[in-house]
Amino acid sequence: MTELPTFKLSTIAPLRGAKRWAFLERQRTIRVASSSNGGPIYLNPLWYVVKDRTIYIPLDQASSHKNNVNEGGRLTAVVDAGDEFGTAHGLMMEGQFEPLDDGDFTEELNEMCLDKYFYTGHPYRQQYIDFGHCYGRTWYRLAIARTVSWDIRECSPMAARERRTLPAGYGTPAS
Numbered sequence: 001m002t003e004l005p006t007f008k009l010s011t012i013a014p015l016r017g018a019k020r021w022a023f024l025e026r027q028r029t030i031r032v033a034s035s036s037n038g039g040p041i042y043l044n045p046l047w048y049v050v051k052d053r054t055i056y057i058p059l060d061q062a063s064s065h066k067n068n069v070n071e072g073g074r075l076t077a078v079v080d081a082g083d084e085f086g087t088a089h090g091l092m093m094e095g096q097f098e099p100l101d102d103g104d105f106t107e108e109l110n111e112m113c114l115d116k117y118f119y120t121g122h123p124y125r126q127q128y129i130d131f132g133h134c135y136g137r138t139w140y141r142l143a144i145a146r147t148v149s150w151d152i153r154e155c156s157p158m159a160a161r162e163r164r165t166l167p168a169g170y171g172t173p174a175s
Contacts, residue, residue, distance in 0.1 A: 010148045010149055010150050012155065013150060013151050013152060013153075013154040013155050014149045014150065014151065015089055015090070015091055015149035015150060015151040016149065019151075020091060020149060021050065021053050023079075023081070023089065023091070024050050024055065024079055024091065025050045027079050027081060028047070028116070028117070029045045029046070029047065029079070030045070030046050030047075030048045030055070030057065030077050030078070030079050031043065031044070031045050031046075031077065031078045031079070031080075032044065032045075032046050032057070032065060032075065032076075032077045033075070033076045033077070034064070034065045034068035034069065034073050034074065034075045034076075035068060035073050035074055036067065036068040036071040036072065036073025036074070037071060037073070039068075039073075042064040042065060042068060044065075046058075046059070047113060047116075047117055048142075049109055049112040049113050049116055051108075051109070051112065054141060054142070055077075055093075055141070055142040055144070056100070056109050056139055056140065056141055056142070057097070057139070057140050057142060058109070058110075058113060058132065058137050058138070058139050058140075059097075059137070059138050059139075059140060060131060060132050060135035060136060060137040060138070063135075065097070066138065069096065069097040069099075069140070074094075075094070075095055075096055075097060075142075076092065076093065076094050077092070077093045077095075077142065078090060078091070078092045078093070079091050082152070082153070085152070086152060086153065087152070087153055088150065088152045088153075089149075089150060089151040089152060089153055090149065090150060091147060091148070091149040092147065092148045092149070093142065093144045093146070093147050094144070094145050094146040094147075095142055095143045095144040095145045095146070096142075096143045096145070097140035097141070097142060097143070098140060098141045098143050099138055099139075099140055100138075100139045100140065100141060106139045109139050110129075110132075110137075110139075114128070114129075
């Protein structure tokens with residue numbers, strides 16, 4: 001059997017530049033994994049906003065991430081989309097959370113978050129605001145150290161071997 005060449009989608013079809021940031025701005029969920037001191041990996045989907053090519057994430061109930069970050073733990077995040085083989089695209093990031101302490105800026109981020117996730121009159125908008133007050137919502141900047149991205153939509157359809165089986169009673173097709 002012939003050895004197939006090894007390639008990485010991140011090399012032949014990366015998601016970079018303006019296209020990357022437009023993708024990140026439109027997506028709704030970032031999956032964040034963190035760990036510290038050899039402890040278990042804590043993983044959950046979070047909301048986020050993008051401003052000036054920077055990702056900001058509010059943490060309230062996801063306190064394990066706060067603890068891992070405060071202990072200097074590792075952090076990895078993924079934003080992805082596409083439900084079909086030919087539409088998969090996304091971005092994996094490694095980095096750290098940096099807490100924000102600028103009240104005016106975090107209020108601007110809160111407003112951006114409300115605009116992104118809640119329409120006017122949304123039945124849970126006020127509950128989200130109250131939940132943040134109750135659990136001490138803190139905003140973090142995702143300081144990205146390394147990324148890996150892919151966008152299979154940029155590739156030509158890949159050639160694949162095909163095998164067709166005719167229903168019983170149909171013999172082989174005529175030449």
